[in-house]
Amino acid sequence: MKKSINQKSHADITSACMKESDMADIDLEFLREELLQCRRCGICRDAVYAAKGFDGICPVWKHTSGFETSFMRGKIQVALALLDGTLEKTEENASSLYQCTLCGNCNQICPAEFHPAQALEQVREVLNEIPNEVRDSIAERITRVGNPYSDDNLEKMEWLQALGFDVAEQADVLYYVGCTAGMRIPKIAIDAAKILNAAPGEFAVLRDEPCCGSVMLRTGKVNEAETMAKRLEDAIRSTGAKKVVVSCAGCLKTLRMDYPERFGIELPEVLHIVEYADELIRNGKIEPKPLSSPTRLTYHDPCHIGREMGIYDSPRHVLESIPGIELVEMETNRNTAICCGAGGGLRSFDSDTAKKIGSARVRDAEDTGAEKIVSACPFCEHNLKAGTELIGSNIDVVDVVDLLARALE
Numbered sequence: 001m002k003k004s005i006n007q008k009s010h011a012d013i014t015s016a017c018m019k020e021s022d023m024a025d026i027d028l029e030f031l032r033e034e035l036l037q038c039r040r041c042g043i044c045r046d047a048v049y050a051a052k053g054f055d056g057i058c059p060v061w062k063h064t065s066g067f068e069t070s071f072m073r074g075k076i077q078v079a080l081a082l083l084d085g086t087l088e089k090t091e092e093n094a095s096s097l098y099q100c101t102l103c104g105n106c107n108q109i110c111p112a113e114f115h116p117a118q119a120l121e122q123v124r125e126v127l128n129e130i131p132n133e134v135r136d137s138i139a140e141r142i143t144r145v146g147n148p149y150s151d152d153n154l155e156k157m158e159w160l161q162a163l164g165f166d167v168a169e170q171a172d173v174l175y176y177v178g179c180t181a182g183m184r185i186p187k188i189a190i191d192a193a194k195i196l197n198a199a200p201g202e203f204a205v206l207r208d209e210p211c212c213g214s215v216m217l218r219t220g221k222v223n224e225a226e227t228m229a230k231r232l233e234d235a236i237r238s239t240g241a242k243k244v245v246v247s248c249a250g251c252l253k254t255l256r257m258d259y260p261e262r263f264g265i266e267l268p269e270v271l272h273i274v275e276y277a278d279e280l281i282r283n284g285k286i287e288p289k290p291l292s293s294p295t296r297l298t299y300h301d302p303c304h305i306g307r308e309m310g311i312y313d314s315p316r317h318v319l320e321s322i323p324g325i326e327l328v329e330m331e332t333n334r335n336t337a338i339c340c341g342a343g344g345g346l347r348s349f350d351s352d353t354a355k356k357i358g359s360a361r362v363r364d365a366e367d368t369g370a371e372k373i374v375s376a377c378p379f380c381e382h383n384l385k386a387g388t389e390l391i392g393s394n395i396d397v398v399d400v401v402d403l404l405a406r407a408l409e
């Protein structure tokens with residue numbers, strides 16, 4: 001029987017790869033055995049979805065030269081050769097390991113008894129002694145200043161000044177803003193704050209918020225990620241929060257799944273704002289009003305919210321609860337959704353390929369006749385906007401919180 005993504009969880013794989021005595025060490029022999037499960041069938045390139053009429057399952061393969069190492073089968077052979085020492089451990093030889101968004105689409109269809117994308121993440125960790133300038137400089141910046149953008153970390157909260165209301169420093173609900181919303185797309189932070197302000201009770205934010213370390217985890221800098229995780233855990237506990245609400249797919253997976261699995265850190269309940277807003281709407285705590293004009297839109301499932309966390313209904317319920325919104329689906333949606341192109345560090349390792357993947361996702365959205373493509377992750381929004389610029393598309397790229405905040409005005 002074909003395995004489903006949930007039959008073997010990320011937790012099973014991660015914990016099986018860890019020695020019981022030391023969570024930071026990976027059992028290399030187990031990881032090697034996992035990689036050897038690959039049957040070299042090549043289904044992860046395009047075969048299954050092509051049979052369904054979709055054009056290409058691996059977005060990196062589709063938007064690069066199409067070499068064997070551009071999709072998972074080749075990456076696994078490179079990983080095995082580097083681990084076994086038959087391939088010299090150089091930055092160039094390891095570069096294909098970073099040409100992957102870790103979107104998990106190949107996990108969905110791989111017939112072998114392992115999850116290749118998660119195994120690749122482990123490979124990046126055990127081979128992190130191989131130099132990689134991009135990876136190392138991101139990790140250095142996060143460790144030094146608390147964010148990957150090298151900006152003064154206090155700038156992450158400058159958007160608070162645009163709110164017109166005060167936000168607490170201690171409350172039952174903590175909004176964890178994240179670096180990309182705080183420093184690159186503050187409109188997402190402002191809209192999320194407006195939604196939280198419309199709900200009963202106070203919410204807080206951290207004034208000097210440390211990065212969650214998501215990009216470090218995805219790129220193999222796990223010790224550095226653990227240092228950030230402990231820093232963030234202390235900061236969150238100091239607020240007395242009972243719930244942590246995030247507005248980024250990467251922050252969600254990191255805080256809710258990776259912290260307990262990788263570092264044994266149990267935070268208070270962690271929710272994405274689409275889940276929290278869905279709860280508030282269902283309980284009658286907030287009531288969206290009609291938008292000024294009807295809008296046809298399509299929802300892009302971020303990989304870390306959809307395939308990784310299984311959250312497909314909440315964002316759709318929130319959007320459908322806003323009178324005047326017509327939601328249409330792209331051909332690939334929910335667990336078959338094609339990645340926006342930004343994940344797994346690809347936007348930093350190879351921004352041209354990342355943007356091409358983003359533009360293909362924009363074309364998918366255009367094919368639905370939607371006026372807007374809506375996501376629930378600042379990183380997706382950032383890359384999808386780059387995709388629209390690349391192809392001169394007029395489609396509007398917005399976040400779920402943008403529409404909901406407007407419907408609550």
Ligand code: SF4
Binds near residue numbers: 040041042043045112
């Ligand atoms: S990773 Fe899975 S789908 Fe891809 S070649 Fe190996 S067995 Fe086949």
Ligand code: SF4
Binds near residue numbers: 107
């Ligand atoms: S995780 Fe996504 S980008 Fe990476 S090899 Fe698999 S399908 Fe391709």
